[in-house]
Amino acid sequence: KRGQSLMIHKQPPSPAGLPIIGNLHQLGDRPHQSLARMAERHGPVMLIRLGFEPALVLSSAEAAKEALKTRDAEYSSRPASFCAGKLTYDYLDMAFTPYSEYWREMRKICVVELFNLKRVQSFQPVRTEVTDAFIESVAVSAGKGEALDVGEMSFELTASIIFKTAFGRSFKGSLMDRKGLQKLFHEAAAVLGSFAAVDCFPYVVGWMVDNLSGLHSRLDRVFERFDEFFENVIQEHLNSDKLKDDGHEDIVDVLLRIHREHVRSGAMNNVKGILTNIFVGGIDTGALTVVWALAELVKNPEVMKKVQDEIRHWTSGKDRVTEEDINNLKYFKMVIKETLRLHPVVPLLIQRKTTAKTQMLGYPIQEGVRVFINAWAIAKDPKIWDQPEKFIPERFNDSLVNYRGQHFELLPFGGGRRICPGINMAMATIELVLANMLHRFDWKLPDGMTPEELDMEEGAGITTFKKVPLKLVPVDNYYCRS
Numbered sequence: 001k002r003g004q005s006l007m008i009h010k011q012p013p014s015p016a017g018l019p020i021i022g023n024l025h026q027l028g029d030r031p032h033q034s035l036a037r038m039a040e041r042h043g044p045v046m047l048i049r050l051g052f053e054p055a056l057v058l059s060s061a062e063a064a065k066e067a068l069k070t071r072d073a074e075y076s077s078r079p080a081s082f083c084a085g086k087l088t089y090d091y092l093d094m095a096f097t098p099y100s101e102y103w104r105e106m107r108k109i110c111v112v113e114l115f116n117l118k119r120v121q122s123f124q125p126v127r128t129e130v131t132d133a134f135i136e137s138v139a140v141s142a143g144k145g146e147a148l149d150v151g152e153m154s155f156e157l158t159a160s161i162i163f164k165t166a167f168g169r170s171f172k173g174s175l176m177d178r179k180g181l182q183k184l185f186h187e188a189a190a191v192l193g194s195f196a197a198v199d200c201f202p203y204v205v206g207w208m209v210d211n212l213s214g215l216h217s218r219l220d221r222v223f224e225r226f227d228e229f230f231e232n233v234i235q236e237h238l239n240s241d242k243l244k245d246d247g248h249e250d251i252v253d254v255l256l257r258i259h260r261e262h263v264r265s266g267a268m269n270n271v272k273g274i275l276t277n278i279f280v281g282g283i284d285t286g287a288l289t290v291v292w293a294l295a296e297l298v299k300n301p302e303v304m305k306k307v308q309d310e311i312r313h314w315t316s317g318k319d320r321v322t323e324e325d326i327n328n329l330k331y332f333k334m335v336i337k338e339t340l341r342l343h344p345v346v347p348l349l350i351q352r353k354t355t356a357k358t359q360m361l362g363y364p365i366q367e368g369v370r371v372f373i374n375a376w377a378i379a380k381d382p383k384i385w386d387q388p389e390k391f392i393p394e395r396f397n398d399s400l401v402n403y404r405g406q407h408f409e410l411l412p413f414g415g416g417r418r419i420c421p422g423i424n425m426a427m428a429t430i431e432l433v434l435a436n437m438l439h440r441f442d443w444k445l446p447d448g449m450t451p452e453e454l455d456m457e458e459g460a461g462i463t464t465f466k467k468v469p470l471k472l473v474p475v476d477n478y479y480c481r482s
């Protein structure tokens with residue numbers, strides 16, 4: 001009996017749950033927020049239960065460091081997920097595949113071939129061309145005094161850049177129009193963010209619940225649309241002489257070349273698996289970050305003025321901001337860092353799974369346990385951050401803290417061996433787009449709305465988007481000055 005009570009004592013604290021469903025009903029549609037509230041009561045290491053599945057929830061920088069640095073290898077797998085499995089052709093991708101030889105090989109190839117700095121720089125002309133065209137189209141709306149939906153236009157912009165760099169084709173006039181694609185993405189984020197019953201309960205019961213709830217048909221629809229698009233892009237590349245014409249490889253060219261060199265078989269599912277990661281991970285995340293940054297700037301006019309003064313000072317006399325100019329913009333970079341702190345758009349990172357028996361801050365942890373790292377909660381921890389709810393870019397003045405996975409209080413891109421490999425690609429786009437939007441235009445709230453009235457609530461899903469769309473009126477500063 002004594003031994004038994006010691007064992008129980010050694011478990012991390014667990015919030016009380018219900019029979020059978022455990023803590024599932026407490027998660028709601030924004031689990032990062034519910035889990036943060038639960039952690040305030042139960043501490044930075046909690047063991048919850050999702051149906052029949054135990055899950056460890058980490059909510060402090062110290063716990064994140066143990067998972068992502070001290071014991072990185074033991075926390076580096078991904079749990080099986082019915083929805084992710086379907087969308088990645090049975091885990092033939094990089095983001096959702098378990099920690100394995102396959103993942104190591106994919107990650108190595110992709111980091112060396114796709115996400116290296118040289119490749120990111122080689123796409124600079126595409127980013128510049130797309131951003132310039134976008135700024136001109138905003139100028140047309142500014143001329144008419146129209147309010148713009150910042151989420152829709154940022155989405156179109158990041159989609160255009162990814163379409164050109166990854167698929168070698170223009171987004172406009174593609175198989176998917178803007179609204180259709182954005183809806184499809186939000187549906188993909190919603191299914192990936194929901195807990196399928198089959199992942200938490202015995203298979204037959206879970207399968208039946210998911211079928212009745214309509215999850216299977218929603219998932220099938222998303223999968224079919226993605227697959228049709230990838231099939232089309234791949235066939236177009238296989239049939240084209242594009243590479244011979246311009247010598248420049250887009251991401252699909254690179255993946256097909258690797259496929260020819262390494263795989264040699266006809267099936268293209270691993271190419272499609274990686275394309276799914278780029279599609280889901282690369283478009284919406286950047287757009288959402290731009291939206292949150294602009295929303296915070298409009299809500300904090302003194303920060304807006306300071307950052308615009310800096311950008312306009314360093315680019316005085318120029319009609320746009322280039323990627324080289326951005327290196328001079330110290331305060332602007334702090335504004336982006338503060339946006340990533342307050343609004344990490346993948347708030348629970350991508351779920352991890354332990355690869356072996358391990359430990360967490362002294363608690364023994366079993367092999368095969370699901371792990372959530374609540375980057376959203378850590379970035380608002382009052383023990384680390386002064387006035388954590390406030391948007392204060394100056395907090396990064398003279399601070400060495402960055403978002404590249406070495407500082408565990410700020411983890412918008414995760415950390416350890418499964419850190420986001422798209423950081424450079426994402427930041428190059430976000431910085432160029434936002435700097436040009438702030439350089440050329442002033443941004444006003446429509447219909448006499450005041451900054452205090454701006455709603456900052458988050459929507460539901462694996463990524464955090466602004467629930468009430470951000471509508472702003474651009475005022476063309478370029479023509480005001482000339």
Ligand code: HEM
Nearest residue numbers: 094095277281282285346349350413414415418420422426
């Ligand atoms: C603001 C933009 C972005 C954010 C906030 C973001 C965030 C994340 C996060 C939190 C993870 C999980 C890391 C972990 O488990 O520790 C991740 C993984 C990943 N991201 Fe990103 N991401 C962004 C942009 C991109 C882009 C542009 C791409 C590719 C074009 C990309 C591709 C991936 C892939 C492939 C993984 C899986 C890595 C693995 O499991 O080995 N992401 N990202």
